[in-house]
């Protein structure tokens with residue numbers, strides 16, 4: 001749809017009646033001159049609350065579950081009371097109660113089973129988004145703007161990987177065109193839940209934590225939108241995390257590749273999978289701050305001319321390094337292939353990998369949250385080798401951090417790696433592993449955890465990232 005603007009509001013941008021009002025006003029303002037589709041996250045901290053409630057249910061803790069249900073209901077009813085005029089609250093009030101009851105029904109099932117079936121969990125956790133969609137759409141209606149809250153389970157078709165599903169673009173395109181376009185064409189402002197979808201046969205799924213950004217880009221791609229605006233609580237994509245580097249600056253423009261590398265390596269502004277659906281259609285994305293909407297934010301585009309060198313540095317401490325080493329060179333054959341295959345099947349993302357070819361020993365970095373699943377899948381796939389001592393016991397080092405420097409302009413720039421290492425060593429920080437993708441777009445450096453922040457500052461200074 002020509003001119004369509006997709007706007008996504010994150011948890012903090014939906015965090016209170018006041019924030020919801022601001023979000024709705026931002027959407028309404030744009031809607032005066034073009035069609036707008038809104039995608040929303042759950043109110044801040046609600047997804048964590050729901051997951052925690054399910055943990056209590058699964059553990060058989062009825063009192064804990066009830067307390068969480070109360071908090072859930074109170075938070076949304078209070079917001080609603082603040083948001084809507086008294087004479088317009090009734091329908092939304094009923095809607096909130098019925099969604100909370102849906103969650104309760106699912107959680108009670110878990111309580112009875114002492115188990116949390118993946119599909120029920122996905123249906124339950126997406127109720128956070130359904131509640132926030134209901135609230136903002138009720139507010140828009142009360143302001144005289146025709147709006148409709150839509151559950152993405154009826155629109156976004158995914159595979160059946162519960163908890164971390166991937167979209168199936170063609171069936172999603174069909175449904176979105178059939179179910180969303182008529183509303184948009186007749187001037188209604190649809191508010192679609194972020195984060196969730198359903199399989200082709202209707203089983204509820206979610207797209208992974210932080211997945212609402214991804215929902216927005218999926219919908220933008222299948223509806224051929226003109227732009228996507230992602231509203232968060234920071235001014236855009238920055239040269240570094242400003243909490244670590246006070247001189248960090250907002251980047252006015254970055255490429256899809258740069259933004260994806262930064263997101264993947266720990267920058268929190270964008271969900272790592274967000275950009276993929278948009279690249280082919282070259283749909284630009286803006287990262288904007290709903291607390292300071294007058295600021296321009298960062299524009300993410302396919303190409304930038306004349307940029308040299310590194311653009312930004314990211315870091316994350318929530319990683320672990322896993323090392324595998326054969327006890328003799330001969331048994332190493334196919335070790336890496338089998339290990340990677342096992343990790344792939346367990347859906348574990350490898351953030352960096354280095355190997356030495358002779359002994360076939362290698363080490364790779366995973367997210368801390370995926371560490372135990374990674375170890376389990378390796379133990380299972382290589383159990384014989386471990387049992388017979390062909391492989392040394394797996395070594396895990398959690399006392400590490402990952403730093404990544406990204407920039408299209410680093411391609412072919414000689415000496416950049418050397419400069420980074422020198423700058424980091426000057427701070428007496430121990431470098432444990434390094435990896436550079438074949439695109440030469442990112443250099444990933446694994447350092448001792450306690451040196452991570454110093455290393456980030458050293459790299460930021462060395463590449464003069466704060467100075468445009």
Ligand code: ASP
Nearest residue numbers: 041047195209210211212
């Ligand atoms: N509410 C979900 C989460 O907290 C999805 C999102 O916010 O993007 O992970």
Ligand code: MG
Nearest residue numbers: 010011210213
């Ligand atoms: Mg987010």
